[in-house]
Amino acid sequence: MPEHTVRSPLPGVFYRRPAPDQPPFAEEGAAVTADQTIGLVEIMKQYAEVKAGADGSLTAFVAEDQSVLGAGDAVATVDVG
Amino acid sequence: MQTLLVANRGEIAVRVLRAARELGLRTVAVCSEADVGALHVRMADTHRVVGPAPATRSYLDEDAVVAAALDAGADAVHPGYGFLSERASFAGKVVGAGLTFVGPSPEAIRLMGDKVLARQTAARAGVPTVPGSDGPVATVEEALEVAGSTGFPVAIKAAAGGGGRGIRVVASAEELREALPRVQGEARSAFGNPEVYLERLVQRARHVEVQVFGDGERFVHLGERECSLQRRRQKVVEEAGAPGLPEAVRERMTGAAVALAAEVGYHGAGTVEFLYDPERAEFHFIEMNTRIQVEHPVTEMVTGRDLVREQLTVAAGDPLSFPQEEVRVQGHALEFRLNAEDPDTGFLPSPGTLARLHLPGGPFVRVDSGSEQGGEVPPFYDSLLAKVVVWGDTRETALARARRALDEVEVEGVATTAPFLRRLADHPGFVAGSYHTTSLEEWMTDSSEAGLARRSA
Incomplete structure (x- = not known):
């Protein structure tokens, strides 16, 4: 199966959860759709959603929760299909 | 009080450090790993790194900041605004560690931080509140009954929200029925408290706030500020007076505002926010902020009082240094928030290196900034680069001075809102001083000659 790399649209801090006391947007191994939100990137208190970008199975998060990303950095991989 | 730790960054950390140094205090800065080279760190006598770049792991880490204070031998902590400034739990930890918290008691922070309790306290002090539910509403039936008296549209607000967060406006009973459980659920996850209350939506209102000060026994005000020019509920320009x-x-x-401060035996600087309806000449309490505000300099410019110095001396146990009769407002002051955001791309944040930074000066112009040429604007924190504050003996003089000052701003390396602010300073609605909380966003969609929709290039 082809692999799709999800990339951060902006530089900033990556969050896997909508709020600290909430479950993650997506778990590893879960089925995702292209327009599904799998995380947030915060830049200067503005939040951008990170979309899966492809239908398939989310194989792994490359970026750790609350880690610092550059624009275009890999966030996760999706097995397309 | 001998050694003050400033639990913040950027311009407000610099502002507090200046007041502390003028009082002869030893100063401790805190910073994240991303801010080690920042101006506020160099200005302090010593500093402690409290964590990595993301604010949640550094400036918002209550235990790390208290540990830094103890480690550096501080006996007092000033929280600035934002970050930990209105967290009762943090104030409690500071006090619990035997240190002085520069601000009101944890109880006062908690009381005013809960919007339902704050509203009830205001009502008890005889302060008019926006017509709505007298406490939290639990069920759709209760909410519909309240809406029967307030009319539609009505705002559903999270008790633990504030600053424009946790608010939903509904226009009909049907929408209310659908939205109430959702807003409760969102409030639980966002603020850890599902309580919501209802308030009439006052349209075409102005946001006017009053600066108050207390030493636990005496309570004064230092006049009002007009803060209606907002974009996405963030203030863009503030004025003293309204x-x-x-x-x-x-x-x-x-x-x-003074009655409310007295009702809670307030200690320190606070701001009581009101919605003012110019058509009915009525005002209603919105909330009380238990900290120094971003826009405090406009009040300092028209009163000649150093509010941060007063915070420090009152926290050290001194009585207020002036009675109400000695507070006199002279002239007019304006503050423009210069942000590292690109007005031509929908105000996208613009972090980067400040290859060039020239900020205005000259008579009656004050610039508060934590940035400097060659420094970094990190992507992790808010986008405020500098506050350009001007004073004039009349509003007209102040406006002319503001235009002159904004023309002097030169920034390279990051995009800023300077061109947008400069055009705003010429806008007929702003010049006339007749605007309300949605005016700026209306002007921004106006593509006529007077409007702000045109791109700056």
Whole structure:
């Protein structure tokens, strides 16, 4: 199966959860759709959603929760299909 | 009080450090790993790194900041604004560690931080509140009954929200029925408290706030500020005083703010926010902020009082250094928030290196900034680069000075809102001083000659 790399649209801090006391947007191994939100990137208190970008199975998060990303950095991989 | 730790960054950390140094205090800065080279760190006598770049793991880490204070031998902590400034739990930890918290008691922070309790306290102090539910509403039936008296549209607000967060406006009973459980659920996850209350939506209202000060026994005000020019509920320009506010309204509003401060035995600097309906000449309490505000310099410019110095001396146990009779407002002041955001791309944040930074100066111009040429604007924190504050003996003089000052701004390396602010300073609605909380966003969609929709290039 082809692999799709999800990339951060902006530089900033990556969050896997909508709020600290909430479950993650997506778990590893879960089925995702292209327009599904799998995380947030915060830049200067503005939040951008990170979309899966492809239908398939989310194989792994490359970026750790609350880690610092550059624009275009890999966030996760999706097995397309 | 001998050694003060400043639990913040950027311009407000610099502002507090200046006041502390003028009082002869030893100073401790905190910073994240991303801010080690920042101006506020160099200005302090010593500093402690409290964590990695993301604010949640550094500036918002209550235990790390308290540990830094103890480690550096601080006996007092100033929280600035934002970050930990209105967290009762943090104030409690500071006090619990045997240190002085520069601000009100944890109880006062908690009381005013809960919007339902704050509203009830205001009502008890005789301060008019926006018509709505007298406490939290639990069920759709209760909410519909309240809406029957307030009318539609009505705002559903999270008790633990504030600053524009946790608010939903509904226009009909049907929408209310659908939205109530959702807003409760969102409030639980966002603020850890599902309680919501209802308030009439006052349209075409102005946001006018009163600066108060207390030492636990005496309570004063330092006049009002007009803060209606907002974009996405974030203030863009503030004024002292509020243009066109009738003197009788000003007197009642400042009196109400002092009454609320007295009701809670307030200690330190606070701001009581009101919605003012110019058509009915009525004002209603919104919330009280238990900290120094971003826009405090406009009040300092028209009163000649150093509010941060007063915070420090009152926290050290001194009585207020001035009675109400000695507070005199002279002239007019304006503050423009210069942000590292690109007005031509929908105000996208613009972090980067400040290859060039020239900020205005000259008579009656004050610039508060934590940035400097060659420094970094990190992507992790808010986008405020500098506050350009001007004073004039009249509003007209202040406006002319503001235009002159904004023309002097030169920034390279990051995009800023300077061109947008400069055009705003010429806008007929702003010049006339007749605007309300949605005016700026209306002007921004106006593509006529007077409007702000045109791109700056």
